Amino acid sequence: MRHNGSMNARAAITPRPSIAITRSERKRQTREALLEAALELLEDRSFGSLSLREVARSAGIVPTGFYRHFDGMEELGLALVDESFRTLRQMIRSARAGRQDTTNAIRASVAILVRHVHEHRLHFRFIARERSSGVPALRRAIHNEIRLFSSELAIDLARMPFLGDWSSEDLHMVSGLLVDTMVSTAEAILDAAPDDPAAEREIVRMAEKRLLLIALGVPRWRPSTAASGGERGERRADGPS
Amino acid sequence: MRHNGSMNARAAITPRPSIAITRSERKRQTREALLEAALELLEDRSFGSLSLREVARSAGIVPTGFYRHFDGMEELGLALVDESFRTLRQMIRSARAGRQDTTNAIRASVAILVRHVHEHRLHFRFIARERSSGVPALRRAIHNEIRLFSSELAIDLARMPFLGDWSSEDLHMVSGLLVDTMVSTAEAILDAAPDDPAAEREIVRMAEKRLLLIALGVPRWRPSTAASGGERGERRADGPS
DNA sequence: TGTACATCAGTGAACGCGCGTTCACTGATGTAC
DNA sequence: TGTACATCAGTGAACGCGCGTTCACTGATGTAC
Secondary structure (H helix, E strand, O other): OOOOOEEEEEEEOOOOOOOOOOOOHHHHHHHHHHHHHHHHHHHOOHHOOOOHHHHHHHHHOOOHHHHHOOOOOOHHHHHHHHHHHHHHHHHHHHEEEEEEEHHHHHHHHHHHHHHHHHHHHHHHHHHHHHHHHHHHHHHHHHHHHHHHHHHHHHHHOOHHHHHOOOOOOHHHHHHHHHHHHHHHHHHHHHOOOOOOOOHHHHHHHHHHHHHHHHHHHHHHOOOOOOOOOOOOOOOOOOOOO | OOOOOOOOOOOOOOOOOOOOHHHHHHHHHHHHHHHHHHHHHHHOOOOOOOOHHHHHHHOOHHEEEEHHHHOOHHHHHHHHHHHHHHHHHHHHHHHHHHHOHHHHHHHHHHHHHHHHHHHOOOOOOOHHHHHOOOOHHHHHHHHHHHHHHHHHHHHHHHHHHHOOOHHHHHHHHHHHHHHOOOOOOHHHHOOOOOOOOOHHHHHHHHHHHHHHHHHHHHHHHOOOOOOOOOOOOOOOOOOOO
């Protein structure tokens, strides 16, 4: 293992022959170090401008060592997408646990989101950054995962009694709107100064209000019967006009 | 002017001494060519991974010529933000023109958005790409502009009779939600295959539904009296529970 | 209108640097017997 | 348990390349008189 004098070199995975640790376990650790190094380097740049040498240096190995773990940067990026969404799915599971009235469900959901953004800041930042930017392979992978999320949420919604007669299309519409609102909220939290709890409370308040406004619209929705097109002009909003 | 044999070299701004054209006008054209070249190079990468030499080459000038127009890539990026938002403000102006009932206002707004995304595809793509990614200076500039947008929309909303008694905070909440929905819709249109009108009609339908659902919530909203905090638990949703 | 000089958009050579990838290697860990 | 060999994570030199930026330049356009 190389002694790298550089400041930004991550603590080396020093071989300690005295302590028993398998070769494959050490390999796993180095792989982890590469992923972690990449996540941290994304502070104020996008994945597309990250170099293989930088990531290797930051993980404490020589550039050529990188290839023992990944084919190239794109493969590492896809591994980061996997890792990040494992985190997000964990969040969804805890969010599903509670069963409450609308107001409390909204509050609990936003609170869970905020907590997870703090606990897995680097994963959320990575997803937010690469969601719309740069490397096409990453963008596609992330959009697929988000679409999956939205679909699962639509299924959850379908089980709620007051949404029982909604068409699948309309359920997807709501779940998409909810997911977008949550994404937008997560991005706002990531952008807020980390040492400004007042700004964060503001963001939380606004997010709760947005979700509440959406919830208020639900009982007045006239479920469309199917995914049939051509219904233009048949329905009239009896809302404000 | 250099004869560049490269395929991706943009049509050179050939000096035609016979036709009268001022030096400053030709400079303006070259500047324009640089901006345009950068916008087009962003097809499937982010601004942060764009090189000065690439942009210059693509605009048909030598790398050193770049500095006659911009200090460096960041300054060019900020010029693109300016240019793009001039486009967007133009869109908003046309959107404000109509006065109709909710359903038609929604349909008209989405239609205007879709038309502008098509007409200024590169500008929208640039903003969508760089909104959350890469270069901090660009991200900040774009977020400021979007916040401005949202504030102007809030002022517009305040003029509507059925929103007369809403607090400024609540108006900003709605306008933020509307802007986010429009941003999300624009991104969906940009991502859809350009030769797939059915996919686009789907996106439009969903966007209209989202906006309608939000509009349906509006009359049931109980306006909060001020931006005072600490109202937690005082309000109960009478919505679904 | 003609001449002499100033301006300045674009040129082209040169620089040092970090990049991705190749290759033959080292030496600790793992395995067969 | 001990020995002989295989495996393979990480090394280090080397390559050709595109990068941003410097510099002195060219020659058409612009201006003063």
